[in-house]
Amino acid sequence: MTRLLRAAMLSLALAASTAPAFAVLPDEVLDDPALEERARDLSVLLRCMVCQNQSIDDSDAELARDLRVLVRERLVAGDTDDEVIAYIVSRYGEFVLLRPRFNYRNALLWGAPLLLLVAGGIAIAIRARKPAQSRAAPLDAVEQKKLDDILKS
Structure with a gap:
């Protein structure tokens, strides 16, 4: 049913x-x-x-x-x-007009999706080519010794 x-x-x-x-x-x-x-x-x-x-x-x-x-x-x-x-x-x-005509006044409106797609692709490509950078500062001698002691135990 x-x-x-x-x-x-x-x-x-x-x-x-x-x-x-x-x-x-x-x-x-x-x-x-x-x-x-x-x-x-x-x-x-x-x-x-x-x-x-x-x-x-x-x-x-x-x-x-x-x-x-x-x-x-x-x-x-x-x-x-x-x-x-x-x-x-x-x-x-x-x-x-429900379907606007393509002309010089609205060319940016028609091309914006393609421009955004290309810009996003370029940004992703640039980001992927850069090596990953560590944001943490290197450990000093005292911190390194503490870490070594923790890892040994």
Whole structure:
């Protein structure tokens, strides 16, 4: 019985994680299925400025709704996908993109993990090449005699 319960719970968890978000309201959906598909594809690429970790397609925030409507308006007006994205970025900045573009302004951000990995490797290599240095001072004659006496007994 517990196996069946575990299997049911796992199935529910997987279904919940792969289920589509229902943030898009029925009044936002376009009549043309091709345009609606393009709108959904674009909405997944744009960040909700309120939630910041969700796309506007997944977010229930009012600003996300406004952005979804704006995307659909631009598509109905005849803009291409690139023109819609460029329009949104021109109004809200690069931060609105869930996958930022690679450019000179964010090159350090993209390259930082590689730079840290190389720097860590160099530091480990330098540390490994140096001989281990004893931090203790050498024993004086009295301490050495005491140690010898302890080891003999």
